[in-house]
Amino acid sequence: MGVSCKENKKEPESIHSFDLLTEEEKRNPENALLGITVNEQLEVTLFAAEPTLTNPTNIDIDHKGRVWICEAYNYRPALTGNETKPEGDRILILEDTDGDGVSDKSTVFYQSPELNAPLGIWVMGNQVIVSQSPYVWLLTDTDGDDKADKKEVIFKGIGGEQHDHGMHAFVFGPDGKFYFNFGNAGGTITDKNGAILKDKNGKAINPENYKQGLVFRSNTDFSEIEVLGQNFRNNYEVAVDSYGTMWQSDNDDDGNKGVRINYVMEYGNFGYKDEITNAGWQANRTNLEKEIPLQHWHLNDPGVVPNLLQTGAGSPTGMVVYEGRALPEVFWDQMIHTDAGPNVVRAYPVQNDGAGYKATIENIMEGGKDQWFRPSDVCVAPDGSLMVADWYDPGVGGHQAGDLNRGRIFRVSSPGEAYKVPTYDLNTLEGAIEALLNPNLSMRYQGWKNLKAMGNDAAPALEQVFNENKNPRLKARALWLLTKIEDNSKKYIEKALENDNPNIRITAFRAARQTDIDLEPVIQKLVTDKAPQVRREVAIALRNYNGEQAASFWTTLAMQHDGEDRWNLEALGIGATGNWDKYYTTWLKKAGKEVINSKAGQDIIWRSRTGEAIPELAILASDAKIAMDDRLRYFRAFDFNPDQKRKSSALLKMLEKEQLAKESQESNKRLTRLVLTHLPSPYLKGSPLAQEALRNTLNETYGTEAYLELVHKFKDSSENQRLLEMAINENDNNMGKTAISLLLNQGGKEIILKELYSKDEKRIYPTLTSLKGIGNNESIAILEEITFNSKLPINVRKEAASAIGGSYSGEDRVLELLKEDKLPTKLIASAVSGVSRAWRRNIRSEAASYLDNSKDEDNPLPSMSELMAMEGSGEKGLVVFKNNCAVCHQVGSTGMDFGPKLSEIGSKLSKEAQFISIIHPDAGISFGYEGYLIHMKDGSTLGGIISSQTETDIDLKLPGGSTMAIKTSDMSSMKQIENSMMPTGLEKSMSTQELVDLVAYLMSLKKAS
Template identity: 75%
Template sequence: MPLWFSMLFLALGVACSPDTEEASEHPFDQLTEEEKRLPENALVGIKVNEKVKVNLFASEPMLTNPTNIDIDHKGRVWVCEAYNYRPAITGNETREVGDRILILEDTDGDGSADKSTVFYQDPELNSPLGIWVMGNQAIVSQSPYVWLLTDTDGDDQADKKEVIFKGIGGEQHDHGMHAFVFGPDGKFYFNFGNSGGTIEDRNGEVLKDSNGKPILPEHYKEGLVFRCNSDFSEIEVLGQNFRNNYEVAVDSYGTMWQSDNDDDGNKGVRINYVMEYGNFGYKDEMTGAGWRANRTNKEKEIPRQHWHLNDPGVVPNLLQTGAGSPTGMVVYEGRALPEIFWDQMIHTDAGPNVVRAYPVEKDGAGYKASIVNIMEGDKDQWFRPSDVCVAPDGSLMVADWYDPGVGGHQAGDLNRGRIFRITNSSSSPEQPEILFNTLDGSMEALLNPNLSTRYQAWKNIKAMGKDAAPALERIFKENTNPRFQARAFWALAKIDHDSEKYIQAAISHENPDLRIAGLRAARQEKLDLAPYLKQLVRDTDPQVRREAAIALRNLRIPEAPELWATLAAQHDGEDRWYLEALGIGAEGQWDSFYNAWLEKTGDEPMSSKKQQDIIWRSRTGRAVNHLAALASDQGQPLEDRLRYFRAFDFNPDREGKSAALVKMLEEQSLRQENQEESNRINKLVLSHLDPAYLNHSEIAQSALRNALKESEGTEAYLELVQKFEVKSENERLLEMALVESDNNLGKTAATLLLRLDGIEMVREVLYSGAEEKVYPMLSVLRGIGTQESLQMLESMAFDSSLPLNTRKEATSAIGGSYGGEEKILELLKSERLPENLIPAAVTGVSRAWRKSVRAEAASYLDSSSGADNPLPPMSELLAMEGNIEKGLVVFKTNCAVCHQVGEMGMDFGPKLTEIGSKLSKEAQFISILHPDAGISFGYEGHVLQMKDGSTLGGIIASQTETDIELKMPGGSTVPIKTADMKTMEQMENSMMPSGLEKAMSTQELVDLVAYLMSLKRESN
């Protein structure tokens, strides 16, 4: 296609209105696959907001695979490339010389890069995920390291590399360390996802937070947000319990925002206001259990369940955006773009191929937000925006990974990558010329929307010291933009010896955001907070009071209980943000704070919703009786009281809450008016009762017996048996294992039966000769994989006194677990299996996720499993037309055993309900043909070596200190006690079987992909 014709398509793609697109075929659809990937057509398949203008700033071959960008004070774009992304998994080629940090520059001012400089390249640089540029230096994040790269001689090439931090997660992990950013307070902010774990200094010493607590998984959960000084000292943990929080963004008041990723396919991607020191709910705060684990008052929708939003102590989400793979974020405080984007978050989400703004409004002590799309790859699903930054001229730069997939251990294309420039549709901003070495120039730079420019200003202002104060005072007092006032205030508070004067001025300011900034500065400067808090605890603005509550955290002064009680008395019963701020502020001082609050409430601390909330959120034994009274209050519907039962799990007074729960059982036994509700309450009490307390109460034991009888045959029954280890239930467990042999209830029942000394009962069934019991028992033992179960199955296989069909079924059942697969291969290698059992053994592992196991087992048959099914090249596959309805049939036959679409299929691998929005057509083929190239985080297989010598394999559905739920293909789970486990290691390969395409024709494969591509997200 001629270039002029491609550019015509480009113009049409940008200017075309939605109505026009619906009325005629989109130009992108008229391109060949090769033409679609050309840089000159980069915008043809992207829908652009009508209020802005977008142009291609840079593309391949100038750069490839950009993961993260930053823009320096000269307007140059610094790019982290990830050509060497996950080669051990993707199988892609690598650059032996390592990945690159590039500097891209537009030297002639035409809006496109024409100069590229390699700032740094080294074999040790492998898929860096973050860069922050500060003059001649760059902080580069690449787990397990954070490096400081310095250009010492001014040639734009780093000649010095220092380790700043290390020991952070695994090498090349998307859920590890992300980018650093510069805050208005002169500090650095950064984060890591839930593979980070810990952080060490350059000498390998585990860092401690500001409270002296080592930053380790036993102290902080999952993904974390940090702050430190610009010399990397005084590290603080500002938020925890995220999944894969990616690049924190900080506004001029010091407020933090970031995105977070759900487990793939669960529509739970979220945007968070990061309330300082908050718990954000990815894992159960007390047990560490995953969101799938059963719990009282569990949220009704999976996207909300994902974040434990009904649990006390979890900060609410600002916004949930559905399925996605969220990455870079910035707060746009420029004025070059249309007003709707002023002072708002701008965010890239590579999953749904979109760059969005989230206009925010204050909502009580928190916020609410809406969504405005800026760029959307509605046609070109290779558009994978990975980061966004603000240039000194106020334009936005967007990095595009440009790939059929979104990372997640997958890269389908190594040779492409783009940077887009977003400007106002009516004008093109120009790069400002700033004289940084002058006072006026430094003031101008401080007000620039670009962070690197502000950093240069900050350094100069700090060097000027008190000489800069008059100019800063003028901005603070006279400027009409409160964010500029905030930046000037932060500088005054940090550089001048009269910082208390400026902090008091901010705390007394008419603008609540500046009052908040003032209090934050007072905390950072370690001033006496009591006078400020006395002034602010009755502030008319709930957001200011929120900050006052947070400021009380670990503040051990005589006035603290009264100050907190004053704040608590102003809770309105509706504002969850405010309530969680109160909880954060009371940490470590709940007893005294709660007592002070009780004195204010008088004799009726439970008379209203606002008071009931405080009881629900509290973490003190002094609240136990109030909590029990609320849980027992028959004046409220039971559904409304579930929250109080759940709150017992978070109360630290084990003895007190157990006694209160037993007392509830006693009171229930005296009530006769509603037996059904009484039974439900008894079950609730038992589910929250400490098992060690059971033997202290005959009424609790009686309630347990009744609850077991009433819930027999259900998941709730199994949970009670497991929790209290009730061996007297073995007869019922055996019956349940047989009746429910084709589902997870039966497998769980059998597992518990074996654990509770019921092995002889199982063996008796297996040798009973009653086929109606023998075969269900063999079926339910398949996949358990414990040493006991495998030994019984092997004994049956070799017992010549048993019918041959029974022996074949037992042989096949051996291969239903990870350790059983190994056992089958061992039996085949040793030639111990009789010839007439070999086909059954091979059949038993025919659905093993390890291709090597299936292939080796099949080699012991006289005839192979069938001729290879060579596929045409990818270009031909992409050109073939598929039938969606026929693809659905293929899905049900081959994929539904491990994946769900809506309610169809098994919950084992990632949900595929919206996979057509997340992956391009090519990526769908790659995921099927090369499953190891795209293992979704959270769906990695694990191998567990048990103390009894058995080997189990599956996905960790939930893990606490005492229990593990191991999910098996087909969706069933096996409960395991961590005390019975010796070691646990992650599998290198995907648990999705490779060679799946060999079970279908080429057309069936194409039909399957057509069906998967039809699974689109609903438009916003």
């Protein structure tokens, strides 16, 4: 296991090169590094591998240098179909007892049937916090034998069982508090008795108050929980530096190249869902970002904190902030992050950027050859080296595990540096100080805890660190403790506020906010600080602040906004929460009306959340001297303004002739459409001007998505005949299906039937096609009526019979008709044909059994090893993709947008995992692509993927790429489908060679280097 590798951007050239190995040899631990490219400044060695451990999801390193591992052998067995260990998963302790850099001792700290694929571990001496949704447990070793003999439930009720988007690891902050997070499946946190917990401000932690993935802080007794950030998708692990700044990664909806790294601005909204409606990123909106990775996070919306960095496709996992000095300088004080999707461990060197930051990428390890390399976590050891956990699997989670018996731990160090764990007498002042300054978090915790217990006796030594240490991060650690243990913490804060380093001033201010000192003089001092990042912190602190000078402070900060710094603007927006009316009016009075002509002033008007800003917002939105594309942001801002009456009045005023006369003809039309798009629908009836504008706009936009959106919004049944015409003209695409869905919702059944009985086959067939896939009771009843009407031409009836099975409810109805022998013999083949591409294999098989030639011939596949050895043609595989997969998947612009996009799937999945995903689709359901059954009040059932959901509306994406708008008031229930929406048995529709060709094509779809 003492293998090392220092290759950089070149592959080993010896006879042991990874390419020359057999598939079996590639998986052996002794070859673990041959397929991995390592940064030329670093050395990587294998610390541990199977059979000692398997499937490591998360690790921590204690103050003794031992690696603690969460294993996940029992990962998602109901979906993967894999075997399980009835005794449960394990928490392992791995130790290098002889200092050779290789683990030689393994101890099972805890194992239980209840432990199933835990995702987080934090070690603090004899206690360990383990995160495994829906639980957080505290495990304690009471007698020092490295075995847990006490288990307590700290939290529960967090997401579903074994959900990857649930609770992640806890970490210890420099302020002596715990930081943790959960992804967008977390939902709530309850105590051990099931009571929903409230945050520090008394708000229940549930989806009604907070959106999607959340970041938390609490005391070490788990009290006084604060929500520090929200609206992430799957924010995997928060990392906190010595100043108290938070960093983390977040995963996109698979296939959209939107993986991101975030600086977690306190109390920020991070834009996964629409802040007001909770609609998904795919929902149409004004001022839509130009590219999908940006659209994904609503980055053009006021109130969304910018992303630090977007890294493309991936499956981001663990992160630390490296504050050691044992690695080369490029890695000092930077985030180190694992991303299992593109098989990479990266650093993100950060620089200041206005009130925020910008970052670049420096790779540490990259599995360029070995796509089984799946780094799942990284930790800093007490000697300053890194330990990297490798899940080692052909797939990358997401309900998938292709290999249960492998897993690795790598050590990353400067070349030639042996693994030597420093030892300190933690019970002495000197030893505790050394521990506090160590780069390992568990060691730091031990030092912090003991120094805190020493109280004032520790103050002189901590003062010495603060005064004399040249490393500002170590100064910050000492400062945090001084403000916690000294009665006179005010003097340390005041001194630190005079420091030349803005990060020390930030630390001092953050520490002040956690004490009971009067903040007003501190804020007074910092509102004009020369560093924009310090001013950012002050702005955030004004959130819900009720001091006498609050509005004056905010105005002073706002007057310094330059119109270029989005970080600063969002900090101002966060700071105005709870006080928008007062802050805005004070600022406007100070800035003067001419501020509307400055970019800085326009920013603040755009970001404001008060009816007091409506006059200025309306001026900007209606200013004909501003290009219409530049005015879109102001129209979008109306959606976020809470004053419905004032914004409706302002929008209606834009429709007056005097205003429209200022516009060019084209801008006039766009302006009218924008007003109608953003006007709350109840205000239409009271305005003849708006009604006329709507009629004209519907005429101008007929045949477009804009037309359908306006009809849907204002529920205009006078458009029913034109909806029918549009359904016929656009019968083979999403617009046609949307049109006929709207028509049915608006009582249009009779005009549809009239058309179907018209004898005009050029219109009948398109009408039937548009009805296919709608799936509500009314549409199926119409199709059945045509199917069973013996007076109609047989070809029309066959087309109707085939269309019945185009939806989830329709598939079930076809089976009912077949079982009850209701279908005329001459229509059976058509009905069966209509469900031949159903995603439920049992539907396809049972329906086919009603045909004379329905006997299913066995088509056994070769073994996986044989498939892996076969050569495929990517060119031929493209043809197979178009014939079999493009109905639900996209590569570039080819195919339908239903399942995950596959444009870079070759970078994410290994060859073996591609075969597994096709042959066993239930083994790898991508998050965000789970299927749902929606039962409607009319008795129908719809099946698909939820692309957007608000309190009142759901957009349901149907197989084939079309989308159906559903009112939640029309639903009776909604249930997630356990199986994949991708049909099983897909491989049976092609030859073995076609399957191999398809995988060859998919493997060619890789991220551009």
